[in-house]
Amino acid sequence: MLNARISVPTSAIPGEVIEIKTLISHPMETGFRRGLDGEKMPRNILKHFQCTYLDNVVFEAEFFPAIAANPYLTFFIKATQSGELIFTWTDQNGKVTQKNRSISVQP
Amino acid sequence: MxxxxxxxxxxxxxxxxxxxxxxxxxxxxxxxxxRDSLAASSIARPKEIPKDYPGPSERFLNAITSVYQQEPISDGKVTLNMPVLAENGNSVLLSVHVESPMNKQQYVKRLRLFAENNPLPEVAAFQLTPHSGTAQISTRIRLSASQIITAIATLNDGSHWAGSAFTTITLPACVEAFV
Structure with a gap:
């Protein structure tokens, strides 16, 4: 489980478009760099990110080595009703890091 | 005379x-x-590029061809915000916005980022839905050289739209040894 930080507003009004910010600690080693021994350092990256809201996938991202270390990603979703947001990162070996946040949506 | x-x-x-x-x-x-596809030859380019800029790499043109085949990519709707000058190519802030009402009738389905002179031109691919509310994303990317970065959005009607920006890098990514 990697260390991830997520910023989601705790409350919103129905129909409000809210900004979600995510940051996860990961080296995102590109596989193009050489170490001090002159050998190429093996690639080690996060491949996939997904956000589900009320059991629907609302946002997905596929990462390539050009994403900087400690991937930072912000995006928006439309708040419709109170519920849970689940954030899932998957690395190139299929290892999963999952976090959740709940949001209360009141008129 | x-x-x-x-x-x-x-x-x-x-x-x-x-x-x-x-x-x-x-x-x-x-x-x-x-061998260059129609898609690759019609992509939006930023207005101000240095005169000695080498142009897009073969890898980039091949990547565009493999993703978009021969489909046309129009100029517009996509605004890519990048710094004009970035000191460190290892982490360059990027934000992209696509003009779209983002409702069930009309929304951005896919958004892809390309850095045309990186060793691997693909940077990221995003899938959006009508639940996104607004088509705006920001992230931090690596650049191995001063170059054009292109964002291509695919709408739910299948049309492709592109926006681009040029960023000059003082210290490129990929060159430094591990410390």
């Missing part, structure tokens, strides 16, 4: 211009039928 000598000069200049024009037309027409 003067007019007699200048006349043939004008004539040869005209012929030279004509030949230049003919070559330009043939090279412009080539990408349509050659």
């Amino acid at each position: 003067n007019s007699n000598t200048s006349h043939p000069q004008i004539h040869t200049l005209n012929r030279r211009h004509f030949l230049k024009g003919a070559i330009a037309i043939s090279t412009m027409a080539l990408p349509l039928f050659g």
Whole structure:
């Protein structure tokens, strides 16, 4: 489980478009760099990110080595009703890091 | 006397211009039928690029061809915000916005980022839904050289739209040894 930080507003009004910010600690080693021994350092990256809201996938991202270390990603979703947001990162070996946040949506 | 000598000069200049024009037309027409796809040759380019810029890499053109085949990519709707000058190519802030109402009838389905002179031109691919509310994303990317970065959005009707930006890098990514 990697260390991830997520910023989601705790409350919103129905129909409000809210900004979600995510940051996860990961080296995102590109596989193009050489170490001090002159050998190429093996690639080690996060491949996939997904956000589900009320059991629907609302946002997905596929990462390539050009994403900087400690991937930072912000995006928006439309708040419709109170519920849970689940954030899932998957690395190139299929290892999963999952976090959740709940949001209360009141008129 | 003067007019007699200048006349043939004008004539040869005209012929030279004509030949230049003919070559330009043939090279412009080539990408349509050659190995460069229609998609790759029609992508939006930023207005201000340095004169010595080498242009897009083969890898980038191949990546565009493999993703978008021969489909046209229009210029517009996509705004890519990048710094004009970034000190460190290992982490460059990028934000992209696509003009779209983001409702069930009309929304951005996919958004892809390309850095055309990186060793691997693909940077990221995003899938959006009508639940996104607004098509705006920001992240931090790596750049191995000063280059054009292109964002291509695919709408739910299947049309492709592109926006691009040029960023100059002082310290490129990928070159430094591990410390």
